[in-house]
Amino acid sequence: MTLDEIKIGGMGASRRRVEDNRFIRGKGNYVDDVVLPGMLHMEILRSPVAHARIRSIDVSKAWEIPGVRLVLTGDMLATRNLAWMPTLSYDTQAVLATDKVRFQGQEVAAVIADDPYIAKDACEAIVVDYEVLPVIVNPDQARAAGAALIRDDKENQPDNKVFDWEVGDRSATDKAFAEADVVSEVELHYPRSHPSPLEPCGSIADFDRSTGKLTVYMTTQAPHIIRAAVALVAELPEHMIRIISPDLGGGFGNKVPVYPGYVVSILASILTERPVKWIEDKTGNLISTGFGRDVYLKGQMAVRKDGRILGVRMHTISDHGAFFSDAQPSKFKIGLMHSAFSCYDIPAAHLTAEGWYTNKAPGGVAYRCSFRVTEAMFFQERMVQAAADDLGMDQAEFRRINLVRDDDFPHRTPFGFLTDSGQYGKCLDVALEAIGYEQFLKDQEEARKKGRLLGVGISTMTEPLGAGNSREYDILGIKMFDSAELRVHMTGKAILRTGAKTQGQGHETTWAQIVAHELGIPADDIVVEEGDTDTAPFGMGTYASRSTPVAGAAVAMVSRKIRAKARKIAAHLLEVSEEDIEWELGRFYVRSSPDRGVSIQECAMAAYSNMPDGMEPGLENVAYYDPPNLTWPFAAYVATVEVDPETGVWDVLRMVAVDDCGVRINPMVVEGQIMGGLTEAYAMASMQFITFDAEGNCIGSNYMDYLLPTAWETPGFELHEVVTPCPHHPIGAKGIGECATVGGPAAFVNAVMNAVQHLGVRNIDMPLLPDRVHAAINTRSDISGAPPVRTDSP
Amino acid sequence: MTSLFEEVHETAVGVPVRRVTITVNGERRTADVEPRLLLAHLLRQGFKLTGTHTGCDTTNCGACTVLVNGRPAKSCTMLAVQADGREVLTVEGLASASELHPIQEGFKEEHGLQCGFCTPGMMLTAKALLEENPNPTEDEVRWALSGNLCRCTGYQNIVKAVLWAAEKMRGSAQ
Numbered sequence: 001m002t003l004d005e006i007k008i009g010g011m012g013a014s015r016r017r018v019e020d021n022r023f024i025r026g027k028g029n030y031v032d033d034v035v036l037p038g039m040l041h042m043e044i045l046r047s048p049v050a051h052a053r054i055r056s057i058d059v060s061k062a063w064e065i066p067g068v069r070l071v072l073t074g075d076m077l078a079t080r081n082l083a084w085m086p087t088l089s090y091d092t093q094a095v096l097a098t099d100k101v102r103f104q105g106q107e108v109a110a111v112i113a114d115d116p117y118i119a120k121d122a123c124e125a126i127v128v129d130y131e132v133l134p135v136i137v138n139p140d141q142a143r144a145a146g147a148a149l150i151r152d153d154k155e156n157q158p159d160n161k162v163f164d165w166e167v168g169d170r171s172a173t174d175k176a177f178a179e180a181d182v183v184s185e186v187e188l189h190y191p192r193s194h195p196s197p198l199e200p201c202g203s204i205a206d207f208d209r210s211t212g213k214l215t216v217y218m219t220t221q222a223p224h225i226i227r228a229a230v231a232l233v234a235e236l237p238e239h240m241i242r243i244i245s246p247d248l249g250g251g252f253g254n255k256v257p258v259y260p261g262y263v264v265s266i267l268a269s270i271l272t273e274r275p276v277k278w279i280e281d282k283t284g285n286l287i288s289t290g291f292g293r294d295v296y297l298k299g300q301m302a303v304r305k306d307g308r309i310l311g312v313r314m315h316t317i318s319d320h321g322a323f324f325s326d327a328q329p330s331k332f333k334i335g336l337m338h339s340a341f342s343c344y345d346i347p348a349a350h351l352t353a354e355g356w357y358t359n360k361a362p363g364g365v366a367y368r369c370s371f372r373v374t375e376a377m378f379f380q381e382r383m384v385q386a387a388a389d390d391l392g393m394d395q396a397e398f399r400r401i402n403l404v405r406d407d408d409f410p411h412r413t414p415f416g417f418l419t420d421s422g423q424y425g426k427c428l429d430v431a432l433e434a435i436g437y438e439q440f441l442k443d444q445e446e447a448r449k450k451g452r453l454l455g456v457g458i459s460t461m462t463e464p465l466g467a468g469n470s471r472e473y474d475i476l477g478i479k480m481f482d483s484a485e486l487r488v489h490m491t492g493k494a495i496l497r498t499g500a501k502t503q504g505q506g507h508e509t510t511w512a513q514i515v516a517h518e519l520g521i522p523a524d525d526i527v528v529e530e531g532d533t534d535t536a537p538f539g540m541g542t543y544a545s546r547s548t549p550v551a552g553a554a555v556a557m558v559s560r561k562i563r564a565k566a567r568k569i570a571a572h573l574l575e576v577s578e579e580d581i582e583w584e585l586g587r588f589y590v591r592s593s594p595d596r597g598v599s600i601q602e603c604a605m606a607a608y609s610n611m612p613d614g615m616e617p618g619l620e621n622v623a624y625y626d627p628p629n630l631t632w633p634f635a636a637y638v639a640t641v642e643v644d645p646e647t648g649v650w651d652v653l654r655m656v657a658v659d660d661c662g663v664r665i666n667p668m669v670v671e672g673q674i675m676g677g678l679t680e681a682y683a684m685a686s687m688q689f690i691t692f693d694a695e696g697n698c699i700g701s702n703y704m705d706y707l708l709p710t711a712w713e714t715p716g717f718e719l720h721e722v723v724t725p726c727p728h729h730p731i732g733a734k735g736i737g738e739c740a741t742v743g744g745p746a747a748f749v750n751a752v753m754n755a756v757q758h759l760g761v762r763n764i765d766m767p768l769l770p771d772r773v774h775a776a777i778n779t780r781s782d783i784s785g786a787p788p789v790r791t792d793s794p
Numbered sequence: 795m796t797s798l799f800e801e802v803h804e805t806a807v808g809v810p811v812r813r814v815t816i817t818v819n820g821e822r823r824t825a826d827v828e829p830r831l832l833l834a835h836l837l838r839q840g841f842k843l844t845g846t847h848t849g850c851d852t853t854n855c856g857a858c859t860v861l862v863n864g865r866p867a868k869s870c871t872m873l874a875v876q877a878d879g880r881e882v883l884t885v886e887g888l889a890s891a892s893e894l895h896p897i898q899e900g901f902k903e904e905h906g907l908q909c910g911f912c913t914p915g916m917m918l919t920a921k922a923l924l925e926e927n928p929n930p931t932e933d934e935v936r937w938a939l940s941g942n943l944c945r946c947t948g949y950q951n952i953v954k955a956v957l958w959a960a961e962k963m964r965g966s967a968q
Contacts, residue, residue, distance in 0.1 A: 016902055016903065016905075017902065017905070019910070020901065020902040020907060020910070021902070022910075023907055023910030023913050024885075024894070024898040024901050024902055024907070024910075024913060024917070025845070025885065025886070025888075025889060025894075025898070026843070026844070026845015026846070026884065026885030026886045026888075026914050027845065028845070028910045028911075030844075030847070030911065032838075032844075032847075032848070033838075033844035035839075035842075117828070117830070117831075196945065197909070197911075197945055198847075198849040198850075198855055198857055198909070198911045198912055198943060198944075198945050199847070199849065199909070199911045200849075247909075247910065248909060249847065249849070249857075249909050249910070249911030250908075250909040250911060250945050250946055251909075252945070281851050282849065282850040282851050282852065282855075283851075503909055504908030504909030504910070504946045505908070506908070668905050669905070671905075672905050672908060672946075672947060672951060675947060675948035675950050675951065676908065676945075676946045676947050676948045677948075678948055679947075679948035679949070680945075702850065702851075702852050702854070703850045703852055703854030703855060703943070704852060704854060708943055708945070710939070710940040710941070710942075710943060710949075711935070711936040711937075711939040711940055711942075711944075711949040711952065711953060712936050712937055712939075712940040714948060714949050714950075716950060717948065717950060
């Protein structure tokens with residue numbers, strides 16, 4: 001009898017998650033839960049000011065506190081050549097400050113003590129004498145004549161510029177604009193935000209002098225990259241470094257970079273020869289670790305009267321904080337910003353980008369997005385709406401005219417990516433049908449007559465997920481591929497390890513489903529392990545929605561290698577030649593005699609007990625997968641809102657999400673990812689941002705100032721699916737984790753703008769706080785979030 | 795705490811300690827604590843109950859929520875001495891030896907968790923709600939959970955999980 005794939009927890013099963021069994025019992029194992037014998041505790045002293053020269057640091061009072069074991073400053077690190085470290089973007093970053101502090105929250109000193117309370121007390125006893133310098137909190141100030149030089153530590157750095165970069169075809173784009181009937185313009189600010197996983201960052205370094213082995217438990221999404229970085233920075237032999245990323249309390253890109261706290265805890269353990277635990281507090285996490293966004297976006301779109309888009313110009317001005325530590329592929333200075341407009345058939349495009357240092361926290365991580373694609377798609381969809389409005393064309397119709405058609409794949413995007421599949425028009429139709437678009441437009445008209453402001457916003461986009469291929473994508477020169485290792489035991493049970501690292505995505509559940517699909521081994525018989533560099537094969541980790549496109553593909557490929565060997569064993573057991581063998585889920589059989597067969601489990605037993613002569617024993621293998629291309633999921637998000645003209649408060653009436661992420665391994669998990677992403681989209685559109693006052697004080701250094709949506713504010717979501725399998729992925733899957741965060745914000749913002757545009761408002765910068773919306777309605781003008789510095793604090 | 799040997803840090807000398815007795819998950823526990831010790835830290839480091847997580851340190855995120863005498867309390871901003879003489883329920887006390895609490899089942903069944911960090915606090919807040927209101931509306935669930943942040947799920951499945959549990963608990967109560 002043929003196996004029922006859903007029953008064995010294979011592809012398409014909404015299998016309940018195996019990791020939940022420990023989480024719901026409080027038996028997860030997060031970094032702060034790990035306790036090692038003799039462990040000491042580390043606390044970091046941070047700068048209270050944004051830009052200052054350090055005149056002196058007096059640590060004597062800290063040493064006097066009983067229980068203090070070690071006090072470290074930048075000067076002490078400098079004697080070991082560890083005061084500075086390389087970033088993921090070929091810049092340098094201070095580990096502990098030596099000469100200057102360059103942002104509020106920068107790491108200045110560290111105390112290692114018997115318990116965290118003592119360490120905190122001792123940090124307060126350290127006296128630092130700061131000579132305060134002029135502060136720069138935005139690119140406008142950074143590029144002003146006579147601006148203070150932030151990176152005076154660097155040679156050949158005469159000003160505050162980080163980079164200039166460009167991509168696209170300037171002359172073809174100029175030509176397109178010359179032929180345009182209408183040129184539309186937008187100018188936007190995508191505000192600084194923080195991924196803010198609930199669990200902050202932390203590490204436990206454990207250096208064993210007797211063996212020379214360094215073990216580090218660490219909140220990292222990419223343990224193998226960390227191992228390489230530690231080997232290079234700390235000059236420790238790589239085989240003597242073991243990075244363990246245990247359960248992670250969320251990541252969202254925040255846990256990709258190497259942070260000073262990790263490095264200092266490692267040095268502290270080497271010096272004290274005891275395990276040293278560092279657990280950041282929430283304020284430390286919010287003011288010093290990788291932020292997302294903080295980009296000014298300007299651009300123009302050339303359109304013809306009939307609605308065809310002829311060309312696009314984009315210019316981005318990005319604020320990178322004090323150190324250029326963006327986590328992104330080396331080749332691209334502003335991430336994959338040039339993936340903008342990939343879902344539209346546009347002949348010409350040109351992008352220029354400039355990056356600036358400021359006295360703000362460094363980072364620029366991919367906050368739940370594939371390297372700046374969130375900014376790219378937000379600009380794209382705001383630009384598309386503006387052009388539709390300028391043409392006087394319905395926003396859905398304008399998109400339909402310009403979306404790449406189903407028969408037009410593979411399609412070269414305006415900036416040169418190659419997309420391979422999709423049913424863009426169908427997704428849009430499903431979304432419009434679900435929301436009742438035509439009826440809503442009538443309701444909107446009626447409501448307006450009564451003074452009520454209703455709006456509908458659309459966002460359609462495809463985004464590049466799954467870096468690499470390794471030809472184009474690397475981090476610090478390390479190519480972006482991934483891996484899976486499968487060991488099938490003699491009883492047919494198995495252990496699977498990958499180079500990815502789950503942080504809520506459910507790999508322990510879904511990877512087993514891929515194996516079940518490929519081999520017919522029930523998913524419950526497969527245990528999945530990730531995050532330990534001593535046991536997992538090398539991989540680049542989990543971020544940028546790359547796990548399913550890359551590591552997930554490796555899981556399928558390694559399963560196929562196992563199946564190929566099992567086929568030889570089956571031929572041996574069935575005493576026929578391999579060519580006479582057929583495969584059905586979980587079983588090989590003789591083609592001419594289908595009743596004669598052996599199960600995969602029987603093959604596994606034979607691999608250890610009755611293998612053919614000359615065959616290597618065992619049933620284990622490893623696969624490294626380098627994808628031929630990125631995967632290109634598509635999404636159509638449509639939101640309807642009502643704006644209260646009296647207060648500026650806007651409520652989401654409905655949010656419809658149609659996602660095409662190809663084949664869904666576990667629909668329940670996929671929908672969970674989409675709903676989480678939509679919530680972050682709503683958060684950024686409505687409330688979530690980090691800003692700074694003129695002195696560089698971070699407004700948003702705790703959850704009282706940094707607003708995150710609760711269950712009360714978060715709207716309900718209506719999900720629909722379209723499935724276009726990825727043509728090059730072994731199981732037809734595409735990335736999904738970040739689509740909704742990337743495409744969602746524009747749907748909400750477009751909806752609010754749609755509600756108020758007849759009042760003469762074309763743009764309100766995110767977040768659409770009630771006071772901003774209220775001011776826009778009352779002044780009948782746009783509201784910018786750009787400088788002069790806007791704090792939105794009383 | 796009961797152990798044959800407990801290392802006494804030099805630092806403890808001269809620091810006034812208070813003896814507290816707290817019933818944790820039905821078991822009487824006694825400890826000498828610094829008055830400033832937070833309840834979350836006593837539970838986690840003292841009693842090794844690491845299912846109570848600390849997320850924000852400022853009473854906002856609710857990952858540290860436990861029930862004190864049946865009511866949700868954020869243990870990261872409650873002193874251990876304030877729990878003296880009271881009953882504390884943590885996530886480790888939700889399930890019985892043989893079976894899960896319906897709220898735990900609901901969270902798994904409805905995919906109400908992803909990274910799992912907020913989950914213990916969410917479930918305990920939900921437990922307090924369902925004891926007071928066995929048949930809540932979706933809005934009542936959302937309001938009750940509004941002191942607990944989740945960054946992964948978007949709450950929709952958490953709400954479903956609580957409603958799932960409510961239905962099961964009502965069924966078994968009859």
